[in-house]
Amino acid sequence: MxxxxxxxxxxxxxxxxxxxxxxxxxxxxxxxxxxxxxxxxxxxALPYYVAGEMTLDxxxxxxxxxxxxxxxxxxxxxxxxxxxxxxxxxxxxxxxxxxxxxxxxxxxxETIVPPIQGLDQVPHHYLWTLADAIGMKQATNTAKTAVVIGGGFIGMLAAEALRKLKIKLTIVEMAPILLPQLLDEGAGQLFLQAVRDEGVTVRTGALVAALAKKNDAIEVTLKNGDTFSVDMAVVATGVxxxxxxxxxxxxxxxxxxxxxxxxxxxxxxxxxxxxxxxxxxxxxxxxxxxxxxxxxxxxxxxxxxxxAGKQQPYPGSLGMNVVELFNVTLAQLGRFREGAGDDVKMLSSGKDGLYRKVVVDQHGTLVGAVYLGDENGVAEMGVIHSAIRRREKWQGFQDGRPPKFSYGAVMQAAPRY
Amino acid sequence: MKQIVVHQEKCTACRECELACSFSHEGSFLPALSRIRIADFYEAQFYQPMVCVHCADAPCAAVCPTVAIQRQADGQISIIEDRCIGCKMCLLACPFGVMSFSPEKGVAQNCDLCNGDPQCVQFCTPGALEFADIIEASALAKQKAAAALGLPHA
The missing domain is CATH 3.50.50.60 (FAD/NAD(P)-binding domain)
Structure with missing residues (x-):
């Protein structure tokens, strides 16, 4: 049967x-x-819908x-x-x-509902489901200012969509940098600066304590007592x-x-x-x-x-992400924040807006990388990605590129259609 | 399937392929926009042309969150530009680093084989690039290698 x-x-x-x-x-x-x-x-693709770049279909x-x-x-x-x-x-x-x-x-x-006083009393938006995105898009029709609570991946995608719609933004993030799941301290500081240079107010190391309705606006109170008013609130404190x-x-x-x-x-x-x-x-x-x-x-x-009855083992999960935000392209692979015993290879230090870092473990095996720069550098991260998956040693790599014979061998061994 | 077959040992890194590719697709001689790239290891005098191999199990297509990367009936992996949101996940997934990105259009781009007449192959003076059936070409390469070693070959 x-x-x-x-x-x-x-x-x-x-x-x-x-x-x-x-x-x-x-x-x-x-x-x-x-x-x-x-x-x-x-x-x-939901943030692209909010930004008006894609239709529902x-x-x-x-x-x-x-x-x-x-x-x-x-x-x-x-x-x-x-x-x-x-x-x-x-x-x-x-x-x-x-x-x-x-x-x-x-x-x-599912989205995490943060413990913010008054959250259930004021209109607010998540960006996780299609219904969320439709609601957020509607709110952007009238909003001139917004607060984004949480400067993680979803929060920043929401921020990017709102920025494209010329909504004035304040981003509140608990960590000292934006995108702490994706960027190390070095790239994080560069990105933070890039976001601020776009005229966005970023409050790092800050928590939203309360939201309250004030006439047509929403009053945001931070834990340190600071307050400001916005037209719409986006909550992105994780899933x-x-x-x-x-x-x-x-x-x-x-x-x-x-x-x-x-x-x-x-x-x-x-x-x-x-x-x-x-x-x-x-x-x-x-x-x-x-x-x-x-x-x-x-x-x-x-x-x-x-x-279906096969025996296909799953090799294990590897963190990886890439995103373009505020005209900067960011990418991350594996263990990008070095731990005890790890070694760091800085390929680009952040000068001229280019940051490339590779992390190797105590045996010299590639375990992670962070990238900040323009679009095309991501292709190199793809090569590093496959090298991490093959558990290759860093030794022999030149400037982020695998050794010549490894490159040639990989090309030869590519599965053909 | 006919695709771009690389004879690495003949490549001199003259980069005419990069110019031909960017000119025929983008109308300008900008190697940065080329879909074929030479990985140059100058000290070792080793040059490897890198171009989409239209993988049998293509990681770029598997990972694409908008199904913008699809295999055509002839086997070619194509990017449907209207569907691409420019997320770059395919660039991160490609083990060869051969997915390109057009900042102008905001979409990913790979080798489209120039509708059956690849310009990189046309302009490859040293003959390192060939437009041929990949299975036949690799069988031929194996035979040649065996012959060179004096081993029996079909």
């Missing part, structure tokens, strides 16, 4: 898992449970007929509220139950795994769902992938959650293949 695959979630992890399943099993029935309505959209990364064509049945507007491993069923909010042979939990992340369907303790969890190298939970027929999964880390012996698109794709593909 054909295998019944059930996937919870309709983004990167589930879509990649469908590819992974279909590569090995063309017959099995796939049911996808989506708490939102409509085809999958690109979360990464352009955000879609699947069209409705795409699902049917590959034998996927959609269950829309339905929250999975519980998983029952004993009877192999997923319970939906409507009371319906869906039976599975193999289940994937790909529910992603965490969305494990709402696991409140009954059905599978083992830490911060996310614990999975083995085959993306299996403690129940062998239940898999997890993407932001919700806490997987093997590529560089350390520990586990990690990076909540980024590429890891969701990698994990989803591997999970799908394993669900």
């Amino acid at each position: 054909a295998t019944q695959y059930v996937l919870i979630g309709n983004s990167a992890a589930s879509l990649a898992a469908i590819d992974g399943i279909r590569k090995h099993d063309k017959q099995g029935a796939i049911t996808l449970i989506n708490r939102e309505q409509g085809s999958a959209y690109s979360r990464v 352009e955000l879609l990364i699947r069209q409705q007929p795409d699902y049917g064509k590959i034998g996927v049945t959609l269950v829309e507007n339905e929250n999975a509220v519980a998983i029952h491993p004993a009877t192999k069923q997923v319970e939906l909010e409507s009371g319906k139950k869906v039976s599975y042979d193999k289940l994937l939990i790909g529910t992603g992340s 965490r795994p969305n494990v709402r369907c696991l409140q009954n303790g059905a599978v083992s969890m830490n911060k996310g769902i614990l999975v083995n190298e085959f993306l299996q939970t403690n129940h062998p027929d239940i898999y997890a992938a993407g932001d919700v999964a806490e997987t093997k880390d590529f560089l350390s012996d520990g586990r990690s959650i990076y909540a980024i698109w590429p890891t969701a794709i990698d994990q989803g593909r591997a999970a799908g293949a394993n669900m």
Whole structure:
């Protein structure tokens, strides 16, 4: 009998898992449970929608007929509220139950609501779901000024979108630099300066204590007592795994769902992938959650293949990110902030707006890199990325480029279509 | 599939390919905009032309968050510029560093094989670039290498 695959979630992890399943099993029935309505959209592209550079249609990364064509049945507007491993069923909010042979939990992340006094009393925006983006875009029609609470990845993408719309910004970040998940101290200072040079007010080392409605405006009070008024508030204080369907303790969890190298939970027929999964880390012996698109794709593909009966181990997650903000391109790979025993190679010190740093561990193996500069330098980070994945030594690299024979050998060995 | 086959040992790093590529695509002689690049190791006198190899399992296409990178019926990996948001995740994913980026258009660019008449190949004086079936070309290279070592070859 054909295998019944059930996937919870309709983004990167589930879509990649469908590819992974279909590569090995063309017959099995796939049911996808989506708490939102409509085809999958690109979360990464949401800020571009807010900035008016993309339409709602352009955000879609699947069209409705795409699902049917590959034998996927959609269950829309339905929250999975519980998983029952004993009877192999997923319970939906409507009371319906869906039976599975193999289940994937790909529910992603949800935004963290920060403990800010008065937050629930004032209008504010997140930038995580399509609905969030639509709400934020509407607010930008009238807003002239905004506060962005949190200068991390999402916060800065929101800030960039608002800047393009000529909204005057104040960014409040707890850390001493912006994008602390992506930049080290050196690149962080350069970026901070670049943002300030654009006329943006950045309050680092600061926390928002309270928000309050004041006539048509929002009054922001920082922890140190400073106050200022804005027209709109954006909250971007991070995300965490969305494990709402696991409140009954059905599978083992830490911060996310614990999975083995085959993306299996403690129940062998239940898999997890993407932001919700806490997987093997590529560089350390520990586990990690990076909540980024590429890891969701990698994990989803591997999970799908394993669900279809293959034995495809997942090599572990490696943090990686790239973004262009305020006319500066930033990229990060792996362990970009050196730890004890690590060595640092500075390829460019930040002079003339170019910062390139590589981190090697005590054995001389490449483990991370940070980049700040123009667009084209990111291609070099791609080469370093693959070198980190191959656990190459730094020795022999010239100015960030792999040794000649390694380059040639890699080109020769490239899988051909 | 026919694509750009590189004979590394013939490359002299004259960079005419870079000029031909940028001129034919962008209308200006700017190596920075070329989709083919020479990785030069001058001290070792080793020059490696680097250009998109249209990978069988292309990391750029897998990672693209807007499905802007797609494989065409002929096997070529193409960037749908209208779908590209310029996030550069493909540049970070490409192990060869051969994904380019156009600051002007704000989109990623790779070798598009010039609709079957690659200009880099046309202008490669030393003959380091060839437009040929990649599978046949690598089989031929193996035969040559075996012959040079006096080993039996098909």
